[in-house]
Amino acid sequence: MTREVHNNRERNGYRRGPVLLRGDQIPQETTDARLLAPEQDTSWLHQDPWRVLRIQAEFVEGFGALAEVGPAISVFGSARISPGTAEYALAEEVGARLVAAGFAVVTGGGPGIMEAANKGAAEAGGLSVGLGIELPFEQGMNAWVDLGVNFRYFFARKMMFVKYSQGFVVLPGGFGTMDELFEALTLVQTQKVSSFPIVLVGKEFWGGLVSWIKTSMLEHGAINPADVELLPVVDTAEEAVNLVRSRVEVLAKERRAQAAAAAEAGGAPE
Template identity: 65%
Template sequence: MTERWRQDRREHRKGAVTLRGERVPASTTDQRLLDSREPADWLHADPWRVLRIQAEFVEGFGTLAELGPAVSVFGSARISPDHPSYRMAEQVGAELVRAGYAVITGGGPGVMEAANKGAAEAGGTSVGLGIELPFETGLNDYVDVGVNFRYFFVRKTMFVKYSEGFVVLPGGVGTLDELFEAITLVQTGKITSFPIVLLGNGFWAPLLDWIRDTLLAEGMIAEKDLELVRTTDDVAEGVRWIVEARAGRGAAPFTPGV
């Protein structure tokens, strides 16, 4: 290194970060904050996004911390009220409330609306965790407690953290995403005693056959991984599995209204 090179390597400390050479900013953070002529581009910079992410976690935690026992329900946003899955989701919402659970959905239409409707009309707590999307429709009318998120991963954390299990009805890519993330978290031990119930034997059978006949046959998963989900066409049976899982881990029974 030449002496001239060393002299040109100015150093600037920015909190925990050290910047040298051409990386040294021409102005300080305070100067950019207080200079009213500065454009608003900084709102979209990664460090600022961290604060937004933190704020979303704080908002979600603060809203849901006292929710009590809850179960998340997933399924297609594209079905209409006359679809069999809509009617089944309504029943799921009502049955979960009668079993002492709040019902959490993504807050949208279709299966989500139906589960929220069933919960609300049964006198329970109906929660919707919305997400900012280009084609968003807003929270459905049956949501009592709604939180909207910018970031999918923050929203997903809320589903898992405040649920004692998932009930998954027929759905598309988003539904599969939530399902397989939950399976992965259980398989890797990140969450324990977390029942995953698939409603609709006919819909899920081809997928489960592929998992068994291909993934298991090729050694991609273990035999015990097949036990991470249970399928049924009987809503009452699915809810009973969730209640039994709660009892199995020694949690006290929950009485609605207490």
């Protein structure tokens, strides 16, 4: 661990689930790291049942906190984007426009793009939600989050993003953003979730990835042509929000029609 990271942890504190730790109380590894450690002694026989209860508690707390959020869109992007940059301003505008379109805004609760989207939502008078995660270089919950939930386990946090969002807006980001993006794509592709919109913002940033998907994945038969359509790329906040809103409206109409058809079929005489 670098001195800078160490000093940041000492100054900001360290969150482990709902608990804030400072000084000597800060652990050297995360809960996820302990769970996934390949070499452990037989003490795991006694530890894992308690881990199951802790995991269960994270789901219960998350479901309870987010159940009444209402229609929401998750915004993903890099934690390393600084205020004053074009990307930060773009994320602020995305957050504000989503609120104007009737959505709450959900992010990972950290700095950078996440902070910007939460700020845009909060300043527009909407609900700004942050789903934090325990990390070695603790980021903390940004100041623009109205409703924040901290998680120990990535998989519990990812569940909340998918369950309580009606779509994803993805701005420039790193490995974490890619992880969230491709997990969502996989869930839609495999029909584990009803198809919901995923919009990439920034043609210059995302163009190479989409081109590679078309020229490598598609040409090798690893995906179907229809899968490419799951990744529309736009350049402006207005385009991104309009696309998400229109797609959400179409899906809502489809679900209402299906429900009406099922009710009619159930009530028809034999």
